[in-house]
Amino acid sequence: MPIFPAHLSRRRLLTAMAAATVAAAGLTGCSGSSEPGSGPVKAVSQADIDKAMTTPTTVTFWTWAPNIEQEVAVFEKKYPAIKVDVVNAGQGLDAYTKLRTALKAGTGAPDLAQIEYQYIPTFSITKSLVDLRPYGAAANQAKFVDWTWGQVTGPDGEILAYPQDTGPMGMLYRADLFEKYGIEVPATWDEFTAAARKLRAADPDVYLTNMAANEAAGWHGLMWQAGSKAYTVTGSTLGLAVNDAASKKVADYWAGLAKEDLVSTDPDFTDTWYQGFNSGKYATWLTAAWGPSFLSGSAKPTAGKWRAAPLPQWDATKPVAGNWGGSTTAVMAGTQNPIAAAKFAEFLNTDPETTKMFNTVQNFFPATKALLTDPSFTGQKSAFFGGQQVNEVFAGISGTVDVGWQWPPFLDQAVKDWTETTGKALADKADTAAATDQWQERLTAYAKDQGFTVNAG
DSSP states (O other): OOOOOTHHHHHHHHHHOOOOOOGGGTTOOOOOTTOTTSSSOOOOOHHHHHHHHTSOEEEEEEOOOTTTHHHHHHHHHHOTTEEEEEEOOOOHHHHHHHHHHHHHHTSSOOSEEEEEGGGHHHHHTTTOBOOOGGGTGGGGGGGBOHHHHHHTBOTTSOBOOEEEEEEEEEEEEEHHHHHHTTOOOOSBHHHHHHHHHHHHHHOTTOBSOBOOTTOHHHHHHHHHHHTOOOEEEETTEEEEOTTSHHHHHHHHHHHHHHHTTOSBOOOSSSHHHHHHHHHTOBSEEEEETTHHHHHHHHOGGGTTSEEEEEOOBSSTTSOOBOEEEEEEEEEBTTOSOHHHHHHHHHHHHHOHHHHHHHHHTTOOEEOBHHHHTOHHHHTOOBTTTTTBOHHHHHHHHHTTBOTTOOOOSOHHHHHHHHIIIIIHHHHTTSOHHHHHHHHHHHHHHHHHHTTOEEEEO
């Protein structure tokens, strides 16, 4: 059975959590080596790097990735003086709360931590992440998919982490149901609507898809695809526009399908939702590149019936995707071993052997261009997907993810407010676009209360 990426349980927490304020995200926090925005970057000398990497040292790494000790062993073989203490400090809200608490206390924080892309701003605004430029990080930019590097780059050009894995969004679909009811794979969202109507007319027990009304992460991915500029952060000034034209376009679209009863809005990662896949209730799943591994373990009775394709497009002549999931390796401010920690983060996420292991051991989807074009990766055939080369499909999608998306420095609050406004309106088959205005109002009030200057979009 494939190992499912650990981020998924985090997503469940993020979409169901109570408000977890980051009042501490108000603009104070730990400072450390190579503090962002602190002036010209001075490179650490190669002599200092060589000395640090041959001096007996132990660095602590908080991560939820299962069996990552295998990758660590590769690093320790090359650098026997450096020992990496791997600690599973949990995942999701609990892990981030624990990390914030340790950083604020000034004791107990790790040298490095696994952090999802969407949480980089939450930690960077408190100056909790080491700028990796002095340790040679910039030389690695070309190794990563372009949009991932944007996700780890700060407003002043700081490099705040190394990309580890990704979740470009595509569509998994039931080829048998499409064939049975004469449905073509929809290339556009208009075609998706037409297919949904055709399927519901032919079989009232089947929906073309389920748009979970509790899933803020997937919804953000669709906003990303549509070109929303919901969040832009520059210092203490926050551009906030979760109700911009692109966001309302997404909201109107899905509200329309829900009102026609063309899609279901079942909460995801629940018993009902799992049963929906196994019973054939859902003919597609709009998901990320980790979805195929998950589905093959959770819907075994449907093996061989699924295929993968890109998301339907708003403009078929300009393919664009959003991203849902993925994480990074960051060095934490206050570390006493910045060189060893930075070089471990670099090795872990750029070495050909360890990056390949992230896919073969943890089933993570790659962030490196080398692996995304490696025939041993793209050429893998999945029996669950009828022998399709699913990795190749998502590797192509990865190159279309829009590079301009940013995250807010208070994601927990954004998720909570989305769930209680836009998500609720979707579930209630109400005016979901109008609910994005409520979402905007709530987030604006919260941001101002946290000390941000807010520019509403």
